[in-house]
Amino acid sequence: MGTHIIKMPDIGEGIAEVELVEWHVQPGDSVVEDQLLADVMTDKATVQVPSPVHGKVLALGGKVGEVMAVGSELIRLEVEGEGNEGKASAARAPAEPEVGQVQAVAAPTADEETRADTDVAGNSASGAAARAGAGPHGDARAEAASGSGQACAGRPARPEGEKPLASPAVRKRAWDLGIELQYVPGTGAAGQITHADLDAYAARGSAAAASATRAIAYAQRDGERQIPVIGLRRKIAEKMQESKRRIPHFTYVEEVDVTELEALRGRLNAQWGAQRGKLTILPLLARAMVLALRDYPQINARYDDEAGIVTRYDAVHLGIAAQTEAGLMVPVVRHAEALDIWACAIEVARLADAARAGSATRDELGGSTITLTSLGALGGIVSTPVINHPEVAIVGVNRIVERPMIVGGAVVARKMMNLSSSFDHRVVDGMHAAEFIQRIRSLLECPALLFVE
Structure with a gap:
């Protein structure tokens, strides 16, 4: 030996x-x-x-x-x-x-992003459907209690604290299915979890799982855990601290009527979705930002506060905040100004999938000049996003809700959405920040303008 x-x-x-x-x-x-x-x-x-x-x-x-x-x-x-x-x-x-496997880490934004019904974070249709049927907050909790052998009766397939072994592809598929790998017995080498193990776990009957879940739902819990802030969580914490310490944030909130935008998106998907792919609201927002930045170039910039230099960019490298299993990452749509809405949608979906799978490269997760972030369906009515240092602005999207509004003297139902955006007040004046958001609003409320140069 x-x-x-x-x-x-x-x-x-x-x-x-x-x-x-x-x-x-x-x-x-x-x-x-x-x-x-x-x-x-x-x-x-x-x-x-x-x-x-x-x-x-x-x-x-x-x-x-x-x-x-x-x-x-x-x-x-x-x-x-x-x-x-x-x-x-x-x-x-x-x-x-x-x-x-390398998982590149971009400068994250502060808010923990969730995907809206419009799929603003760029999930694939298959992933969205899987989560709808067996999401992390749905069947997975019941399935976590199911299984055979040592995984039954709500007990995990391995001792607490032991890391389940699985390839990045298996981990991504488990995430899409809403399955916690801690509860899946592995049959591969050294107990590694395979795709076949996921299939077997998902196929187990749910009746026993539901019964076990009910049995433990009201059990008394007295445990506590101390979680070291290390790795990606430490990087996120340091980045947020640095951003808030360095940048005097100014947040501006504006209400946008997206009724016509949503109607246009629906018509485009009905006519072209099968050939060109489904459009989310995100590429339309990206296009509005690209057009608005032409009039406000000081917002598409990065500020080196140590050197005292603001660099303005003609190219719009748009960061898209995406939630992953490892934490929040910001893949970058390069040269968003040169992409039509379908090309932008394809690139956003590709980057978001790569970030979630841990296959995004460093170049794909760095170098953004402005960031777009969304709280999706859980976005509430107002948020205060943290700027992605050293950028000088971040545009935040809140959820779309249908509300009664007065239009032409009549009360009608309209789809309303708030934009909650933050700016570096050292570089961007409040008036210019408000005008920039108002320009985006005018484009979104009359979406034909998105296609007029």
């Missing part, structure tokens, strides 16, 4: 140290080749580190939340044969594991 040492991989870009955010194994565990060992995070990415060999875990090289240098010892395995302990001592990082 020998000892195989796995060192902290060199992720590139001159990064000298990374944060250890999660262990997937513990001392004494047996591991197989390609099994995930740990998640580590840089300022821009979360990287999953797999095992290059079969073996048994002897020791872990750090604790969750610890910042470790590239090339330092990450984990020590007992393996058949000679191992690499001698070689590892002589070189900085030999036999480094191949870097696995």
